Amino acid sequence: MPYAAVNDTQLFYRIDGAQNSTAPWLILSNSLGSDVSMWTPQLAEFSKHFRVLRYDTRGHGHSDVPPGPYTIEQLTGDVIGLMDHLGIARAHFAGVSMGGLTGVGLGARYANRIDRLVLCNTAAKIGSPEVWVPRAAKARGEGMLALADAVLPRWYTADFMARNPLVIAQARDVFVHTDNEGYASNCDAINAADLRGEARSITAPTLVISGTHDLAATPAQGRALAESVPGARYVELDASHISNVELADRFTKTVADFLQEAR
Template identity: 85%
Template sequence: MPYAAVNDTQLFYRVDGAENTNAPWLVLSNSLGSDVSMWTPQLVEFSKHFRVLRYDTRGHGHSAAPKGPYTIEQLTGDVIGLLDHLGIARAHFCGVSMGGLTGVGLGARFASRIDRLVLCNTAAKIGSPQVWEPRAAKARNEGMLALADAVLPRWFTAEFMERNPLVIAQARDVFVHTDKDGYAANCDALNAADLRGEAASIQAPTLVISGTHDLAATPAQGRELAESVQGGRYVELNASHISNVELTDEFNKVVLNFLLESK
């Protein structure tokens, strides 16, 4: 399996698409409690146009889970380190939830490395200490299984969960096997990160996607984020928090239309 030694951390990554072409790069960043597999619904369509780079955020999937707490500086630095490792000068970036917040940081702090940004089901400030501190403590003390029944229903609408038991089983399997300390350390990063003062400095063309039924990163927060970025655009999908899985076709169409349009 491919790994990159980045910031004293082993990051797992995958590359799909035309690796030996001059197609532009697209980086995909996972949500809290998931891994590279959350992007499976996008791979066929996205890899027709891009060299697609997925990675497991530190503390997730096959990546290492170094001792926390983590910071947004580490999460953004990991992406830049991975780009450097692979010799990628510039890339598009698309992230969901925690991955979207990482994208805000990248756009604000590493403008020379980012072409276009897609920030999904996210905000410049996600949640509060009242959310993150007890969740991190529960993960550390009781394990991921103790959180699954509360978290998964916030990812998808009830109707989607009822119609797609296999998708939910797969998401749950990834969630419960996420390193509990790595998960908690990422909760710490989200708790401390407030990029509301930095979003206005993003120069890359930016699309914000929200889910109508998302309680974790609400449409109001998505609109606020889009409005804070000069020229930012906003699209709302009839989904909950993991919109790329719940409304795959619509998500793929919206993202590709944005990434492929002429500048």
């Protein structure tokens, strides 16, 4: 399996679409409690047009779990370090939830490395200490199984969950096998990150996607993020938090069209 030594951490990554060596790079960043597999619905289409780089955020999937708490500086620095490791000068970036928060930081702090930015089901400030402190404590003290039944119903609408039991089973499997400390340390990073003052400095063409039924990063928060980024576009999908899975075809087309349009 491919790993990159980045910031004293072994990050697991995958590359698809590499047969087109002149295609632009697209980096995909996972949500809290998931891994590279969450982007499977987009791979076939995205790989036609881009060299697609997925990675497991530190503390997730096959990546290392260094001591926490983590910070948004580490999460953004890991992406830049991975780009440096692979010789990627510039790339498009798309992230869901925690991955989207990472994207806000990248767009604000590393403008010279980001071409276009897609911020999905996220905000410049996600949640509050009342959410993240007890969740991190529960992950550390009781484990991921204790969180699964509360968290997963916030990812998808009830109707989608009823119609797609295999999708939910796969997501649950990844979630419960996420490292307890890795999950908690990323909760710490999200809790401490407030990028509302930085979002207005983003210069990359930006698309913000929200889910109408998202309780974790609400449409109001998505609209506020889009309004704070100069020239950003806002799209709302009839989905909950993991919109790239719940409304996969619409999500894929929306993102692909945005990334390929002329500037």
